[in-house]
Amino acid sequence: MRTCGSAVVAADGGLLGLLGLLVAADVVIPGIDLTGFYGLVPLLASATSSTLVTVVAGFAAVAAAVASGAWDRWFDTGQHVAAGVLVAVQGAVAIYVAVTRRRRERELGRARAVAEVAQRALLPVVPAAVDGIAFAARYLSATAETLVGGDLYEVVTVSGGTRMIIGDVKGKGLPAVRLTTVVLGAFREGAVHYPEIERVAAACARAVSREAGAEDFVTALLVDIEPDGTLRMISAGHPPPILLSGDSARPLAIIEPSPPLGIAEDFTATISSWGLGDRLLLFTDGLIEARDSNRTFFSLEDHFSELAAATLDTVLDALVAHLHGHVGGNLHDDLALLIAERLPAPGRMIAVSGGLPVSAPESAISVGQGE
Known part of the structure; x- marks a missing residue:
């Protein structure tokens, strides 16, 4: 159980690290715009992590997208707003996917518990x-x-x-x-x-x-x-x-x-x-x-x-x-x-x-x- 928990923490930290890497690359490398890719982080979290981690990753991605106007010098432009909306939509989709996945996992867990009881009764x-x-x-x-x-x-x-x-x-x-x-x-x-x-x-x-x-x-x-x-x-x-x-x-x-x-x-x-x-x-x-x-x-x-x-x-x-x-x-x-x-x-x-x-x-x- 301790090993499994450590692996989950490492995975969650890796997702936030990925967001940091994208932000760093966006700041350091001139001539590129990676803001639209920030939303990939909560989407990845929705497939592998808890709903809470997905929510945190979503808000962090949106915050980074808003802040990106500082280093890309495009505050209040239509492109900046569009990028922020895109990341927000990706974050919302990710949260929905995470909630749905966790609900289905709980349903599957209950079904497997019932199946195990049936198996014990049968054999x-x-x-x-x-x-x-x-x-x-x-x-x-x-x-x-x-x-x-x-x-x-x-x-x-x-x-x-x-x-x-x-x-x-x-x-x-x-x-x-x-x-x-x-x-x-x-x-x-x-x-x-x-x-x-x-x-x-x-x-x-x-x-x-x-x-x-x-x-x-x-x-x-x-x-x-x-x-x-x-x-x-x-x-x-x-x-x-x-x-x-x-x-x-x-x-x-x-x-x-x-x-x-x-x-x-x-x-x-x-x-x-x-x-x-x-x-x-x-x-x-x-x-x-x-x-x-x-x-x-x-x-x-x-x-x-x-x-x-x-x-x-x-x-x-x-x-x-x-x-x-x-x-x-x-x-x-x-x-x-x-x-x-x-x-x-x-x-x-x-x-x-x-x-x-x-x-x-x-x-x-x-x-x-x-x-």
Whole structure:
């Protein structure tokens, strides 16, 4: 905060320094008239500084324009009056721009605060671990001004294990967000009420069919993790998870993939397993379909070795950094990442709140966006 404040003060001082430079050049260099350029200073201030600084710069520019008659020897001439009026008009325009900009910044700030609350409600903070499984997650929106998009993930613990979903809603904007809430609501309810993961997927599909438009659908990957390490997976048009076991990494084959939710109604689970210390990476296609300026896809395989080399949060941060480097910092699609690790021994959930561990019940636990 102190560094930011110093930078603002330096910028404001630079604007007044620019005005002083223009005045000095007008006085020293014979045969030129720079009075009309004084109004550029408040215009620049309106784009970068506060309204108060813009007002000060505007009055200073007008005062300098009036005083310029002393060294240009044109007091009371029509040219002097015209130059003063021009600078005054520029100052007034600058103040109007500054007031409008600050109002829109406040409105954007309020909108972002509302969006952040909505994001927290839609995808709550990831707990560090639950039922012997550690988690971390990241969510990146393709639109810089928004925090909420059409990708989703969730984790729910039940008496027979832990259930995860990651999905991608077709489309963007508020319709995609609405369909995201529909899928998450159906998953949260179905995961608790249905013992079979196939019925949970069917419940999500029915919810999408009720609410989606004729061309809308949701790709999703559902994973049921049993206490003995058995994995039951359903892919509804979604990329398979990556299993990181020791020094090896490979996609887990889905034997009978299904069409996306909203198109398919029946689902068949693929059975697999993971061992103690293994990791499972779930992701949306915003990762593997990201392209650079040469239209080359991001290669997840090139970063497999890094996915088991550090803590879960560090792994995801590094993966996101590689992705930003590949696309030049501009994502063209939303991205959700969820990584899970089977801990050596089952443990009660430890959630992080304000940097301090706190206990939580072992009932249904929602998992969402990481910090």
